[in-house]
Amino acid sequence: MENISVEIISMEVIKPSSSTPNYCQLSLIDQMAPPSYMPAIFFYSPHKSQNLPHQSLKASQLRASLSRTLTRFYPLAGTMAERFYVDCNDTGVEFSEAKVDCEISILLKNPEICILHRLLPLVFTSNSADSKFLLAVQFSRFICGGVALAVCLSHKLADGASAAGFVKAWAADSRGGNNLILEPIFDAVKLFPCRKIPGFKRAIEASKEKISTKRLVFSKSNIDALKSLATGTGGGSAAKPPSRVVAVSAFIWLRLMALARTRPVKAKLFGALYPVDLRARMDPPLPENSFGNVSWFTIATSPVEINEDLPLLVAKVRTAIQEIDSGFVKKLGDSEHLLNLMKQVDKQLCSGEIHLWSFTSWCRFPVYEADFGWGKPSWVCSPSRPFRNAVVLMNTSDGDGIEAWVNLKEEDMAIFEKDEELLSFCSD
DSSP: OOOOOOEEEEEOOOOOOOOOSSOOOOOOOHHSSSSHHHHHHHEEEOTTOOTTTTTHHHHHHHHHHHHHHHHSGGGSSSSSSSSEEEEEEOOEEEEEEEESOOOHHHHHHHHHHHHHHSSSSTTOOOOOOOOOEEEEEEEETTTTOEEEEEEEEEETOHHHHHHHHHHHHHHHHHHEEEEEEEOOOOHHHHSSSSOOTTTOOOOOOOOOOOOOEEEEEEEEHHHHHHHHHTTSTTOOOSSOOOHHHHHHHHHHHHHHHHTTTTTTTOOOOOOEEEEEGGGGGSSSOOOTOOOSSSSSEEEEETTTTOOHHHHHHHHHHHHHTOOOOOOHHHHTTEEEEHHHHHEEEHHHHTSSSSEEEEEETTTTTOOOOSSSSSSSSSSOOOOOOTTTTTTEEOOOTTTSSSSEEEEEEHHHHHHHHHHHHEEEEEBB
């Protein structure tokens, strides 16, 4: 499939349809977010009644609705002036069109990473310093009439929930459902005021090593088997089965630790990092349309010298996530406390004390509801992150299974993708 051609046929800048406020202040959590992009690709198979000329209508429809949506989500059309705010100067966002010389069904049956990367508007290893745009979009047409819509949104401005909210609003506008759009609220800075952070530099940065990405598919039956295994007789046996995300991520963590033990390990702890949405955990809760990085992380740990089983790891992940409660969130309002938490983790990483993998789940986001007027997507993926040891979980198209996009160093992936115990729980 590498000989499939993806040709860029046009590129332009889309600006908000009307004037917007002059600036948007970042929160402290925004300031500390990694300077990378969150990629997502939405695939839409052609309807039987559809013919090829409709594609040009789709593109013009997308551009017009994007322009209107940027008036609501105006920071996305600005530029990052400095660490404290976005200059909402209506610079706009990058919108490119491409044509793909194959049928969409071919890619859906065998979604090769190298082809998926070419459907993204930005190179997957890009960070925010490589582009003046905070949002980039690529609209790709297949010869059968199917299309793919790829969105890359700066993590400096938004977490996964905010990115999904933007796509939801854009899709609603595109299909004429303006009355369904919740206006974004840019109030995170009131909860987590920005401040100067002299000398602060995140230990988690885009990797300069060659990263390999592997897609693992866990069917409903395989997930049920993992849940059953997690409630077994181990020391961490759970009182009730874990969620799909906890079961799958803890199992992948278990196999990643097995991989790490095949090499000399300097670290004292293995860690699994999970971003946690703070909106519902605040007292009182924040509305779902609060835009920005309104999330924090928690880390489950396991001693390197102890081979723990899946039930115990599941219990540790559950406990770590449950610790992010209203009391914890209230303490984050103290910027000094928040900074100290971040510095503590970065110190552990820089010293080599902890060997960390990160797990991000998009499973609760309504990405399969993104109907731009052409029906719901046939498939949605987030194919890459520019970080090693990063795992992104997405729902399968049927909503019952989970796809895990695992990003590791090439030499690690060469071993991991042959792990027989891992593969015994994955579908083809």
